[in-house]
Amino acid sequence: MFQINDNYQKLPGSYLFSTIGKKVAAFSEAHPDKSIIRLGIGDVTQPLAPAIIEAMHKAVDEMADAKTFRGYAPDLGYEFLRKAISDNDYKARGCDIEADEIFVSDGAKSDSGNIQEIFAQDNRIAVCDPVYPVYVDSNVMAGRTGTYDAATGMWSNVIYMPCTRENNFVPEFPKETPDMIYLCLPNNPTGTTITKAQLQEWVDYANKVGAVIIYDGAYEAYITEDNVAHSIYECEGAKTCAIELKSFSKNAGFTGVRLGYTVVPKELKCGDVSLHGMWARRHGTKFNGAPYIIQRAGEAVYSDAGKAQLKEQVAYYMKNAATIKSGLQEAGFEVYGGVNAPYIWLKTPEKMTSWEFFDYLLEKANVVGTPGSGFGPSGEGYFRLTAFGSYENTVAALERIKAL
C-alpha cells in the first residue's frame, strides 16, 4: 500500500491568506452593505506598464506565425532576459554576476519553496521571525523542521531570529549555528531592512560558519535609502555563500504574470560540488522554462520606457506607504517599515493580539490587513498593512482608521 509524505500532516492549519480570505468572505456575507478595503495580501492593483503590454502583444503575434513561433524555451531562461537581468540588476551595480548564473523561473514563490530541495535533509535552517511563511512551510514538507509546538508556534528544529522593536528589527547571529539562513530584505512582513554594512556582517558570518544564505530580494525596487544594498552580491564574499531570489511581482506588477529569477553563483560550492549545476539539474528536470511571452514582458521591464514607467509605479505605491505611515502615526499607532518597502508594520494597541486587531479592524473600519502572528511567533502583537491598494482606497482606509 502506498504511503504519503507524513511531513504534510505536521503543517498546522491552512495557509495564512486562505484563513484571511475565509474570514473576509464571512464578514462580507453577513454585512453586504459594507464596503471593504483590502490592504492585506501583498497583491498589486496598478495595471501593467505600457512598455510591458506592448512587448506582450508583440510576442503573442510572434506565436501566431510559424516563422517566429517559439516552442520549448531554454530550461534556464532565454538569453535576452538573462542578459538584461545581468546587465541591469547586477553589472550596473558593480556586481559581477553573469547571465549564465541567472535562472529564470515562474516566480520567486516557486523558487523560494523549491530551493531547499538541493540541500541535505538534516541541514538546519534559520529564519527571521516574523517572515514570509513559505520558507518554513516548504522545509516542513521536506521533513527538516522537527516537531511543532502549538503553544509557542515554533518548530523544534528551526532556529528563529526574532526581529522586533526591541532589536530594531535587525536579526542577530543565532546561538546555534545554522546551515541555511533565509534572509528577506527588505523584510516581508515588517517592511524594515538592514544596512549594507550589517548585511556584510551576515555574509562574513555565513562564510565563517559554512552556512548558505538564501537571500530573498523581492522588495528591492522599494529601497530608498542609500546605505541599503540592492543585492547581496554588493557585499564582498557573497558569491561563495549566497543564493539570491528575485521577483518581478512587486517592481513590475507581475503577481498575475508570474516571473522571477534565482542567482546561483558558480563559486558557490559544497566541497567540489557546484550548487549552480545542481539547480540547473533541478530546473531542467522539474521545470520547463517560463512562457516566451512572459519572458518578453520581463525584458521590457529593463527597456528605457519600461524603467521610466515602473519608476512611476513604484513611486505610486510608496506614496501610499507614506500615507499609511503618517496616517497611522497621526492616529497614535507605533509604526515601522514603509521607507524601503511597501509594507507598514504596526504595533497593535492595548495589548490586542494580532488576530484580535484583525477582527477589530475588519468590523469597525471594514479594512483588511494581515495579522503579524501569521508570519511567525514574534509577529504576535503586530499587524501588516500593504501599500499595494489604489491611492483612493488607501486614503479612505486611513480616514476610517483615524476615525476609530
Next chain:
Amino acid sequence: MFQINDNYQKLPGSYLFSTIGKKVAAFSEAHPDKSIIRLGIGDVTQPLAPAIIEAMHKAVDEMADAKTFRGYAPDLGYEFLRKAISDNDYKARGCDIEADEIFVSDGAKSDSGNIQEIFAQDNRIAVCDPVYPVYVDSNVMAGRTGTYDAATGMWSNVIYMPCTRENNFVPEFPKETPDMIYLCLPNNPTGTTITKAQLQEWVDYANKVGAVIIYDGAYEAYITEDNVAHSIYECEGAKTCAIELKSFSKNAGFTGVRLGYTVVPKELKCGDVSLHGMWARRHGTKFNGAPYIIQRAGEAVYSDAGKAQLKEQVAYYMKNAATIKSGLQEAGFEVYGGVNAPYIWLKTPEKMTSWEFFDYLLEKANVVGTPGSGFGPSGEGYFRLTAFGSYENTVAALERIKAL
C-alpha cells in the same frame, strides 16, 4: 557547514536532450553546409491557433487597465479554466470529475516531477521501460530509487516494466508489488498504447494491491482508435487509485506557452488522508498559479473555434506520423507507434545500438532523432522520430532516409 542533497550526485550524466543538443551542435559546426532536419525532441512547430492568439491579445489588454487588471490568480487555477476542463475533458466523456478536482499548473513536466513529493520516501515506484525520463529522475532526486548500475542502466529500487516488441509494448503486472505506478499512455517514447480493457486491468490491479497510478495523458489528443481510453477515469474504480496529468503542449502547441493540469480526485485517500488536500497544500505553498493570460489561452482551447482549429493542427501532425511510418516501412524498417501518438518507434537495423543509429542518421541523412536507450534500458536498440516537424521537413527527412 551546509550539506547538499546527495541524491543529485547519483544522477548519471546530463539530461538526454542536452546530450543530443551538444552532439547536433558539434556536427553542425563541423559541417556548416549540411541542412539538418530535427525530428528528435517532442517540440511542436505549428503556430498557435487563431482562437488562442485572440484570447491572449484580449487578456493582455485586460492587464493594461486597472478595472480589468488581474493580480494573483487562485493558486489552483481560475474557475473559468477548471470548469472548461471538467466539462470538456471529463463530463463530456462520462467521467465524473469536478472543477475543484482539477489543479491548473505551468505544465505537465512540472507536475510529473513534483507529484512524487506528496508520497512517502520509502514508496517503491514502477515505470514502463522505456519511458519519459522525468519520472525516474525526479524520484532519484527524492532518494527513492536506490543505487544506479551503470552496466544495466537500472536503479536497484525501481521496478521496471519492459515494453518491447516481445510483449507488443503492453506493460505486464510486475512480480514485486509497487506503491506508485507511472503510466504514460499513449506512451512516450514508443508511441504505442493499450486498450481501455487493458487499462481497466491496471486500475483493478492498483486498487487490489493499494498502489497509486500516476497517469500521464499528455498525448491523449492523438488517439484515433475507439477502444483506447482518453482518460483513466473512463475506467471503473480509477478515482480511488489514480492521479491524471494532462498537458496543453501537444494538443494545442503550448510547449512554449506552458500550461497543464493534474486531476486528484477527492476519493483518492491514504487511510483518512485526502491526497487532494495534500496536493492543494503543495500547490498553495510552492506555486503561485499559472499566468492569467496563459489560463485565458487555455480556455480558448475549449472554445468552438479553438476545438476546430486544433483538430486540424493535430491532423497535420498525424499526417506527418503516417508519412514517417509508411516511409520507414518502405525503407525496410520495423516500425511501431504513430497511430494513437505523434511518435514513431523503430527497431534499429543490423543490431546497431540506439546511439550508433543516432550518429549514423545524423551523419548520413542529417536527420536528428532520439536514441531509445535514453528512455530506459529496454529502449536500447530502438529509436524515436517525432511527427512535430513541418510536413515539408518530414517528407524531406524520409526521402533522405529512404535513400540511405
